[in-house]
Amino acid sequence: MTAEATEADTREQMGHRQVLESLSGLLLALFVAMISSTVVSTALPLIIGSLNGTQTQYTWVVTATLLTATATTPIWGKLADLFNKKTLVQVAIVIFVAGSMISGFSQDTGQLIAARAFQGIGIGGLQALVQVVIAAIIPPRERGRYNGYLGAVMAVATVGGPLLGGLIVDVSWLGWRWCFFVGVPIAALAFVVLQRTLKLETVRRENVQVDYLGAGLIAAGVSILLIWVSFVGNAFDWLSWQTGAMAGAGVVLLALAVLVETRVREPVVPIKIVVQRTPALAIIASLAVGMAMFGGAVFLGQYFQVGRGYSPTEAGLLTIPMMAGVLVSSTISGRMISRSGAVKPYIVAGAIILVAGFLGLGTVDHDSSLWIVGIAMAVVGIGVGMTMQNLVLAVQNSVPLRDLGAASASVTFFRSLGGTIGVSVLGAVLANRVTADLATALHVPEGQASTGGVSALNLKALPPEIQTVVHTVYGDATAHIFLISAAVAVIGVIAALLLKPITLRSTIDLEKKDDDTVVSDSVVG
Known part of the structure; x- marks a missing residue:
């Protein structure tokens, strides 16, 4: 019996109730993977401050997780073709839990960065394997009815994570360490639910190689x-x-x-696909969107807390306009694309809107009106919502069925890679700018401990007069990284404009007639 036939039998044996039971465990795992990043975003300034860390270390707490998650995601996907998918999900949960516990008990920023890198391995596994298992238990024709659950989980994690992180660090009897501990019981529950409800046979595909x-x-x-x-x-x-x-x-x-x-026979990044016009341009645009979005968004929580003096909970509330923009625009643009079949206009418009949003954020300083900041964030969110998933859709529409997985994974891989690069580069720019501006404001030679050996992020340990200087410096310096994000996003606009006009096909596969033309192979329904 072939692997495909075995998986088909598994699907047929699972009724709607069993699918929902199994899906509950998978959704818990996906939720805990997503919220592990969002819950830390608003708490990170206080975390790094309490550990007396630097701006560079602040950046690497985020970068380390993104990097290991990005690098290991394709490996987890290949392992799913070799070993039992349920076991792999549970292994990823165990790695995630271990990384979370070590992060929570970290005594300095070096330990925290290492722990977050280890945690990223588990996050990469959960993000990749949940999608693989869902495909193994739900037939494609029925998958649409379950997409609402996935969307709800992503929405709650995206919007609720920053708020939860802010509340945790603002509650005195909890403390910032619970930002890492909070995911442990949820992950343990997901492990138990999957053990009890998910029934998958080990389906090993022949001649699968892990790169x-x-x-x-x-x-x-x-x-x-x-x-x-x-x-x-x-x-x-x-x-x-x-x-x-x-x-x-x-x-x-x-x-x-x-x-x-x-x-290699099965590369992590299939060169033959990524050099084609549409995938190549979509990857360039995804890199730019990822760099701008991840890089810009990571420092918004820091801007509100260190640059403006708001509490972590207030910072979480203040970032809602961007999250709302993403959710609303992705939903509306998705429906409009389904009606018209045209993808390129929405990608181009989204890329232009993204640039406009970052240019707006590039004008803010330590006393800008919150209305201006909120509107600019909402514009950024609208741009992200119109581009991110639609770039994947453009690639999926332009490649044969046999290359669908590899092409989709490549776009996602490069978007995450762009996010990793964006966070690191923009963090380095911000660190250098803050160091120079603090030295100037406090009238000390650049490179000396301008805040008396105490981290500038540890505001509570600084004298009031220095706190005011730090607020001003961070509030003003953050605008520069948003301007850089806008410049990077322009690359996404250029790549989007160079895309060929794309109309969604109504076929499962496509057949090439020559180098530039494709025609339908089989029509659905």
């Missing part, structure tokens, strides 16, 4: 370059042997990764 070398080279190359970006201009000069060693090593590793990807 560990390619994934490792990509992760190593990107990591070295991000570490270089974090320290260049501060710990060492742009023209120095450290720059040559780190930048050179990163470029060599990525070149080797490209070489490997062109030779």
Whole structure:
């Protein structure tokens, strides 16, 4: 019996009630993976401040998780073709729980960064495997009826996470460590529910190869370059042997990764797909959107708390306009695209709106009207909602059925990679700007401990007069990274404009007639 037939039997044996029971465990796992990042976003300024960390370390607490989650996601997907999917989900949950516990007990920022990197492995597994298991238990024709549950979970995690994180750190008897502990009981419940309800046979596909070398080279190359970006201009000069060693090593590793990807049978990044016009442009746009969105959004919570002096709970509430913009625009644009079949106009419009939103945020300072900040955030959210998933849709519409998974995964991979790069680069820019501006404002030589050896993020430990200086410096400096985000988002606009006009096909697959034309193969219904 083939693997496909075995999975089909599994689907047929599971009724609607069983599917819902199994789905409940999967949704819990997906929820805890998503909220692990959003719950920390508003609490991070206080966390790093209490650990007396630096702005660079603030950035790497986020970057480390994104990097390991991005690098391991395709590996988890390949492992799902080799081993029992249920077991793999539970292994990912265990890794996530262990990473969460270690993060919660961290005594300094170095330990926290390492723990978050380990936690990212589990997050990458949960994000990849939940989708794989859902595909294994729900037939494609019925999958649409369950998409509402996925959307609801994502909405609650996206909007509720920052609020929950703010409440946790504002409640004195909890403290910031519970931002990491809060996901543990939810993850444990997901483990138990999956153990009791999910029934999947081990379906091992023949001749499946896991591209560990390619994934490792990509992760190593990107990591070295991000570490270089974090320290260049501060710990060492742009023209120095450290720059040559780190930048050179990163470029060599990525070149080797490209070489490997062109030779292995099942690459993490399929070169033959990503060099085609539509996938290539969609990937460039996704990189730009990911860099701008993740990079900009990560520092909004810091802007409201450190730059404006609001509490974590208030900061969570103040970020709602951007989340609302994402949810509303993605829903409305999705329905309009389904009616018209045209994708490109919405991608182009979304990319332009994204640039406009970041230009708006680029005008803010430490005493800007909250109405102006809120409107700019909502505009950014609308732009993200109109571009992010529609770029994946454009790629899915342009490749044959046999390449659908690889093409979709590549866009998602590069979007996450763009987010990782964006957080690291923008964090490095912000750190250097804040260091220089604090030194100027406090009349001390740049590079000296301008806040008396206490982290500038640890506001409660600073004298009132220095707190005022820190508020002003952070509030004003953050605008610069939003302007950089706008410049990066312009690349997304250019890539979107260069896309061919795209009309959603009503066929399952497509057949190539020549290099530039595709025609329908089979018509649904």
